[in-house]
Amino acid sequence: MTHQAKNNRLGEYVISSVGEERYRAYIPAPLPPDPPLDMTRLYPLLDQASTALGRLDGMSMILPDPSLFLYMYVRKEAVLSSQIEGTQSSLSDLLLFEVDEAPGAPLDDVTEVSCYVAALTYGLTRLNDLPLSLRLLREIHAHLMNNARGGNKNPGEFRTSQNWLGGTRPGNAVFVPPPPDKLADCLGRFETFLHDETVRLPVLVKAALAHLQFETIHPFLDGNGRLGRLLITLILCAEGILRDPLLYLSLYLKTHRARYYELLQSVRETGNWEDWIEFFLQGVIETSRQATDAAQAIVKLFKDDRVTLEKSGRSTASALSIHALLQNRPIATSTRVTEATGMSLPTALRNLALLEELGIVREITGKDRNKIFVYGKFLDILSQGTEPLRR
Incomplete structure (x- = not known):
C-alpha cells in the first residue's frame, strides 16, 4: 500500500x-x-x-x-x-x-x-x-x-x-x-x-x-x-x-x-x-x-493429586472433599474449610495435615490458630506471568 x-x-x-x-x-x-x-x-x-x-x-x-x-x-x-x-x-x-x-x-x-x-x-x-x-x-x-x-x-x-x-x-x-x-x-x-x-x-x-x-x-x-x-x-x-x-x-x-x-x-x-x-x-x-x-496442566495436577491421596492408604471422604474445595479456591482458611464442608475443625485440621504431609497443600502462616492453606502447585500454574511490574 x-x-x-x-x-x-x-x-x-x-x-x-x-x-x-x-x-x-x-x-x-x-x-x-x-x-x-x-x-x-x-x-x-x-x-x-x-x-x-x-x-x-x-x-x-x-x-x-x-x-x-x-x-x-x-x-x-x-x-x-x-x-x-x-x-x-x-x-x-x-x-x-x-x-x-x-x-x-x-x-x-x-x-x-x-x-x-x-x-x-x-x-x-x-x-x-x-x-x-x-x-x-x-x-x-x-x-x-x-x-x-x-x-x-x-x-x-x-x-x-x-x-x-x-x-x-x-x-x-x-x-x-x-x-x-x-x-x-x-x-x-x-x-x-x-x-x-x-x-x-x-x-x-x-x-x-x-x-x-x-x-x-x-x-x-x-x-x-x-x-x-x-x-x-x-x-x-x-x-x-x-x-x-x-x-x-x-x-x-x-x-x-x-x-x-x-x-x-x-x-x-x-x-x-x-x-x-x-x-x-x-x-x-x-x-x-x-x-x-x-488447562491441561491443571487437569493433570488434580488427577495426579487425587491418585496420590487414594494410594496413600489414609484417604478419607473428608480429605477428598477438602481437595475438591481447594480446586475451587486454592487459598483457604481452616474456618473456610469447616464452613464449606460442614466438618468439625479437628477433622478439617487432621485432613489438612494429611494433605500437607503428602505435599498437596502447604500452610503459610506458621500459626497454631487461624491457619491458611495453599494449594501450591495449582496456584503456581495460575500465577505464571503475574509477578508485579517493577516501577
Whole structure:
C-alpha cells in the first residue's frame, strides 16, 4: 500500500483549549480502515490464531468443571490487566483478600483488582440480555471504578473534560484523545462499527480494530485501558467465537508493553493498521496456547493429586472433599474449610495435615490458630506471568 493510501486512513487533529492553553487533540477516522486492510499478509497469522483459539475453546469441553477454571482465570486476568495500569497486587494477594485475610500488596491495589473481577463478571453475564453497546460499556465501567480511587472519576459516565496520555497537561502530552465536544460523534461511529453487519471482517480482526479505536477515543476519565482489554473478550463471546471467556491478552500485552504502546501510536501517526493486527494475532496465538497448556496442566495436577491421596492408604471422604474445595479456591482458611464442608475443625485440621504431609497443600502462616492453606502447585500454574511490574 502506498504511503498516500495509508494517509487516507489517518484521523485529524483539532485545536482545542483548556483555560488559556491551546493544544492539539486527535480524532480518529471511522472504522473499518479505508483503504481496506491488506488481508493477504494477515491470512496466515489469522489461520494460526483461529486454530489456536479453537483448541482453547475446545478445552472447556474436556475440563471436569469449566466453571472452576474460569473462576480462577478471570482473577488472573484481573491481576494482569491492573498491573499494566500500575497496581502491585499479585494473584495470591487477591485470593487472600477474598478470604478476608491481609494481602501483601497495598489494600487499595487489591481492591482495584477485585473491582475488575466484578466488572468483568458483570459484563460477561450482561451480554446474555444486552448487546455489546455504549450502554453496556458504561455499566461495566461503573463496576470497574467502584472503589476509593475511582469514586471521583465519574464511574459509568463518559468524560466531559479533556484527558491525555503522558506529560503533565494536554500541551505537553504524548497523546491527546478527542476533546469532549467531539466525543459523542466518535463514540457513535464506534458503536455503529460494532453492529454493522455489512462489515465483512474476521471477528479477530474486528476485535483488534475495536480495541485500538477504543484506546484512541479514551472515552472515560480513568479505566480505559482495563475496559479496552476486556472489550476484546466481550467481542469474541458476543460473536460466538468463544463459548466461555477463556482468552485474555493482558499477559501478552504486559510482556510486550513497549511494542504495544509503540503500535498504538503508530496507527494514529501512519495509518498502518496491518502491523498492529499482526501483533494482535500473534498475541492471540501465544495466549491461546498458554491457556490451553495451563488447562491441561491443571487437569493433570488434580488427577495426579487425587491418585496420590487414594494410594496413600489414609484417604478419607473428608480429605477428598477438602481437595475438591481447594480446586475451587486454592487459598483457604481452616474456618473456610469447616464452613464449606460442614466438618468439625479437628477433622478439617487432621485432613489438612494429611494433605500437607503428602505435599498437596502447604500452610503459610506458621500459626497454631487461624491457619491458611495453599494449594501450591495449582496456584503456581495460575500465577505464571503475574509477578508485579517493577516501577
